[in-house]
Amino acid sequence: MFEWWEQLSAVMVFDGLGLIKGSQLGEAVHFFIYDTLKIYMLLVAIIFIVSFLRTYFNTEKVRVYLQGKSELSGNVLAALFGIITPFCSCSAIPLFLGFMQARIPMGITFSFLISAPLNNEIAIAMLFGLFGWKVTAIYIGFGLLVAILGGFIIGKCKLEKYVLIPVTPMSGDLEDVEIRLHVTKRIKDAWVYTKDIFIKIYLYVLVGVGIGAFIHGYIPADFIARYAGGDAWYAVPLAVLLGIPMYSNAAGVMPLIEVLTSKGMLLGSALSFMMAVTALSLPEAMILKRILHVKLIGLFFGIVGFGILLVGYVFNAIL
Amino acid sequence: MKIEILGTGCAKCIFLYENAKKAVAQKGIFAEIVKVEDIMQIMNYGVTSTPALVVDGKVLSSGKLLSAEEIVALL
Numbered sequence: 001m002f003e004w005w006e007q008l009s010a011v012m013v014f015d016g017l018g019l020i021k022g023s024q025l026g027e028a029v030h031f032f033i034y035d036t037l038k039i040y041m042l043l044v045a046i047i048f049i050v051s052f053l054r055t056y057f058n059t060e061k062v063r064v065y066l067q068g069k070s071e072l073s074g075n076v077l078a079a080l081f082g083i084i085t086p087f088c089s090c091s092a093i094p095l096f097l098g099f100m101q102a103r104i105p106m107g108i109t110f111s112f113l114i115s116a117p118l119n120n121e122i123a124i125a126m127l128f129g130l131f132g133w134k135v136t137a138i139y140i141g142f143g144l145l146v147a148i149l150g151g152f153i154i155g156k157c158k159l160e161k162y163v164l165i166p167v168t169p170m171s172g173d174l175e176d177v178e179i180r181l182h183v184t185k186r187i188k189d190a191w192v193y194t195k196d197i198f199i200k201i202y203l204y205v206l207v208g209v210g211i212g213a214f215i216h217g218y219i220p221a222d223f224i225a226r227y228a229g230g231d232a233w234y235a236v237p238l239a240v241l242l243g244i245p246m247y248s249n250a251a252g253v254m255p256l257i258e259v260l261t262s263k264g265m266l267l268g269s270a271l272s273f274m275m276a277v278t279a280l281s282l283p284e285a286m287i288l289k290r291i292l293h294v295k296l297i298g299l300f301f302g303i304v305g306f307g308i309l310l311v312g313y314v315f316n317a318i319l
Numbered sequence: 320m321k322i323e324i325l326g327t328g329c330a331k332c333i334f335l336y337e338n339a340k341k342a343v344a345q346k347g348i349f350a351e352i353v354k355v356e357d358i359m360q361i362m363n364y365g366v367t368s369t370p371a372l373v374v375d376g377k378v379l380s381s382g383k384l385l386s387a388e389e390i391v392a393l394l
Contacts, residue, residue: 058368058381059367059368059381059382060365060366060367060368060381062367063367086368086382087368088331088368090327090329090331090369091368091369093327093358094358094362094366094367094368095368097358097362098362098365098366099367165358
């Protein structure tokens with residue numbers, strides 16, 4: 001898909017700048033220019049498409065669709081809605097309470113709350129740009145599985161008593177929510193949103209790819225395989241723990257992970273790390289702490305973390 | 320006219336409040352603008368994402384930071 005760009009950037013670097021092909025500096029600069037612009041193009045395209053599709057959904061609509069759904073099928077639906085619904089963790093409280101109000105079982109709400117940040121547009125665009133569609137599909141597929149099963153297990157634990165704010169369940173059913181917007185307005189909104197996100201993250205991408213390019217050109221593969229990856233048993237849990245505080249920096253961290261995998265880090269550890277970055281969000285936990293008992297949040301993190309660990313180990317074993 | 324901005328105090332909610340003030344000034348109408356921060360009150364409007372814009376008791380937008388121009392168009 002990007003061969004043309006690989007060749008064009010090679011001409012720019014080796015002929016235009018006069019750097020020598022095969023030299024460490026030349027390869028690092030080529031990799032940097034090629035990778036940054038490729039990721040920028042993909043980021044803009046994917047964020048635009050995702051945010052356009054998302055103008056057809058909102059969490060109020062999801063609540064209508066999830067009302068009255070039984071467990072498991074409700075968990076599956078909630079996890080799928082997590083991909084296409086615009087969601088900001090700052091809305092976690094009204095979402096959580098609003099779903100409870102509509103008598104949606106707590107486990108189903110958690111399936112949505114796990115899936116939505118996991119399948120955020122930045123993570124998907126970065127994965128697609130760096131690893132290709134196969135790894136992206138694996139990430140989304142296993143992310144959904146973690147969201148569905150994680151929510152299902154939390155639902156089975158019957159922890160409603162740990163919700164600190166009393167919610168009166170509504171009687172009757174919700175009416176469908178209509179989103180009336182002209183297509184041109186949807187395109188305009190999606191474009192404005194894409195621009196906002198891009199401005200927020202482009203520097204992180206630049207720095208991430210820059211460090212990645214340095215590693216790519218200067219640090220030998222066996223060095224990384226020995227220290228950052230390989231098949232050591234602790235590689236996956238370490239990846240998950242390191243991923244938790246990285247929440248807001250998915251865009252900057254992922255280019256590094258790509259380089260580390262190309263130099264010997266196992267893909268399972270990389271997947272675990274990326275899922276921990278997106279799904280185990282500390283800011284969201286802090287927000288939810290205002291309405292949920294610490295025990296419930298701990299369990300939520302524990303179950304999701306365990307699921308991510310499993311994904312990592314399974315992949316390291318089979319790939 | 321009564322304009323309510325629903326939000327539990329996130330950055331976007333504050334921006335929406337500011338934009339609503341600008342929109343009212345641009346339109347030159349008389350309106351009361353209130354910030355609703357109590358979560359129980361927010362739930363009563365049936366919104367599940369914030370910030371939300373409520374005009375005379377009717378939810379016009381939720382989960383979106385509207386610009387002043389967009390609010391003018393909605394009023």
